[in-house]
Amino acid sequence: MKVAYFLGCNVALRTYEYDAAVRRIAEKFGIELMDSKDFVCCGYPAAPQDHSTFLALAAQNLVAAEEMGVDYIVSVCNSCTATLSKVNKLLKENEKEREHINKILKNSIGKEFKGTLEVRHFLRFIYEEVGLDEIKKAITNKLNPVRVAPHYGCHYLKPPEVFDFFEDPIVPHTADDLMALTGVVPVKYENMKQCCGGAILAVDEDTSISMVREKLIHVHEAQADVLAVHCPFCNVMYGEYQKDPRIDIDFKVPVIFTPQILGLALGFDAKQLGMKKKVAKLFLEPQEAPESKSEEVGAHG
Amino acid sequence: MESSQTTDEKKAHIEAVELDPNFKFEISKESGGENITSCFQCGTCVAVCPVAAKNPEYDPRKIIWMALLGLRDEVLSSKAIWLCSTCYSCYVRCPQNVKITSVMSAIQNIASREGHVHPSYEAGLEMLKKTGRTVELSEFENQKREKLNCPPIEENALATIKILDETGILKKKEKNKKKGEEG
Ligand code: SF4
Ligand code: SF4
Numbered sequence: 001m002k003v004a005y006f007l008g009c010n011v012a013l014r015t016y017e018y019d020a021a022v023r024r025i026a027e028k029f030g031i032e033l034m035d036s037k038d039f040v041c042c043g044y045p046a047a048p049q050d051h052s053t054f055l056a057l058a059a060q061n062l063v064a065a066e067e068m069g070v071d072y073i074v075s076v077c078n079s080c081t082a083t084l085s086k087v088n089k090l091l092k093e094n095e096k097e098r099e100h101i102n103k104i105l106k107n108s109i110g111k112e113f114k115g116t117l118e119v120r121h122f123l124r125f126i127y128e129e130v131g132l133d134e135i136k137k138a139i140t141n142k143l144n145p146v147r148v149a150p151h152y153g154c155h156y157l158k159p160p161e162v163f164d165f166f167e168d169p170i171v172p173h174t175a176d177d178l179m180a181l182t183g184v185v186p187v188k189y190e191n192m193k194q195c196c197g198g199a200i201l202a203v204d205e206d207t208s209i210s211m212v213r214e215k216l217i218h219v220h221e222a223q224a225d226v227l228a229v230h231c232p233f234c235n236v237m238y239g240e241y242q243k244d245p246r247i248d249i250d251f252k253v254p255v256i257f258t259p260q261i262l263g264l265a266l267g268f269d270a271k272q273l274g275m276k277k278k279v280a281k282l283f284l285e286p287q288e289a290p291e292s293k294s295e296e297v298g299a300h301g
Numbered sequence: 302m303e304s305s306q307t308t309d310e311k312k313a314h315i316e317a318v319e320l321d322p323n324f325k326f327e328i329s330k331e332s333g334g335e336n337i338t339s340c341f342q343c344g345t346c347v348a349v350c351p352v353a354a355k356n357p358e359y360d361p362r363k364i365i366w367m368a369l370l371g372l373r374d375e376v377l378s379s380k381a382i383w384l385c386s387t388c389y390s391c392y393v394r395c396p397q398n399v400k401i402t403s404v405m406s407a408i409q410n411i412a413s414r415e416g417h418v419h420p421s422y423e424a425g426l427e428m429l430k431k432t433g434r435t436v437e438l439s440e441f442e443n444q445k446r447e448k449l450n451c452p453p454i455e456e457n458a459l460a461t462i463k464i465l466d467e468t469g470i471l472k473k474k475e476k477n478k479k480k481g482e483e484g
Binding site: 020035040107160194214272 | 331332333351352355356359380383384385386387388389390392393400402406407409410413414418419421422423424425426429433434435436437438442445446449450451452454455457458460461463464465466467468470473
């Protein structure tokens with residue numbers, strides 16, 4: 001099956017290891033991810049400033065995907081997925097907005113939004129289109145029962161209506177279900193849906209940092225070995241900002257991408273998935289004492 | 302006891318003339334702001350807000366209240382309206398379906414038009430105009446990508462520039478800046 005593959009800014013240029021893991025999984029299941037040089041920023045940064053600009057910037061990406069003749073545009077960033085889903089739905093349903101944006105698109109790039117496709121996050125896409133049974137069948141490496149704390153990320157879940165309510169925004173489960181297939185143990189922890197604070201990092205860094213700190217403490221208290229995310233923003237917040245001196249904690253929480261865990265179970269090695277060997281070993285090699293926790297921060301290289 | 306009031310206490314009084322009763326309608330006409338008048342001030346939003354939990358300067362219920370009251374200038378020029386992390390926690394919990402996250406975005410749009418946009422967002426659009434993305438591309442990124450067996454990324458800002466020119470967002474900003482400098 002062919003789908004348009006939308007990277008957005010941060011996966012393309014910051015968290016390539018996430019991109020790599022997603023590409024390997026897609027190959028495994030015969031999903032052809034089609035790149036396009038016309039895919040640029042999703043438009044999210046314009047939302048607080050000018051609604052029309054926001055819609056038009058998002059629409060240029062949707063239009064580029066429509067021209068590829070596919071049924072889906074698949075994204076791996078929570079925020080890009082939410083932006084593209086929201087705009088796609090609005091322009092399909094609201095004729096006035098569609099006419100307005102099509103006028104902007106026509107005058108600027110000579111194109112038109114037609115509303116022929118659906119937007120999906122990669123995780124949702126494999127959950128629904130490949131399905132848990134097929135994924136389970138493809139697993140060749142049973143992983144260690146590593147305790148994994150899933151972080152879903154706000155824009156994977158909400159606003160729920162733009163995602164057709166496929167997930168329960170209060171008690172989400174899709175990432176748990178996928179990870180559980182591999183042998184790892186998804187753990188519940190306090191305030192699991194707490195926001196990473198990434199959106200206001202540039203406005204109020206102290207507040208963002210204290211949101212990150214609290215999350216790491218909750219993950220640690222639940223005795224999780226790693227924190228798994230499926231959004232590049234969340235990854236930067238919990239992985240990179242974990243090193244910030246304002247986060248005065250005496251433990252470390254490795255942060256990895258959910259598809260990297262799936263990738264290991266599907267038989268790919270650490271290098272193919274852009275994982276640090278030390279973190280991959282947690283999942284693959286016999287562990288000595290239960291106390292032997294990784295000292296590594298950020299599972300990406 | 303008027304005379305014993307401190308200056309701060311006096312300032313806390315609101316003169317009726319400073320209120321703009323149309324402000325709430327202005328917001329409700331903006332995309333996303335439609336439901337603002339449904340708010341009955343229950344405070345659920347602030348109770349579930351992760352930003353308010355960390356920064357007492359941020360109180361979404363209070364922003365809505367001030368907007369409903371018509372404190373137009375105070376709301377539009379406040380730093381608080383830029384503190385929403387768009388987490389949608391309030392959005393899914395509000396009993397009145399106010400859709401605060403969208404209302405906040407509508408208020409931000411009005412504030413932006415009047416030259417109050419937070420500088421970090423402005424920088425974001427400037428960057429888009431240069432590269433089409435919010436992150437700059439160099440040789441380094443594509444070398445890293447190649448090692449991970451991922452195809453290279455090309456810079457392609459052309460369509461973005463054309464769209465930004467068509468909506469006039471950057472020009473409007475220039476105008477606002479000039480207005481601000483003059484006045
Ligand atoms: S939760 Fe809704 S009704 Fe309650 S104060 Fe907040 S916006 Fe108003
Ligand atoms: S969407 Fe904004 S106002 Fe609502 S809970 Fe999240 S940060 Fe607070």
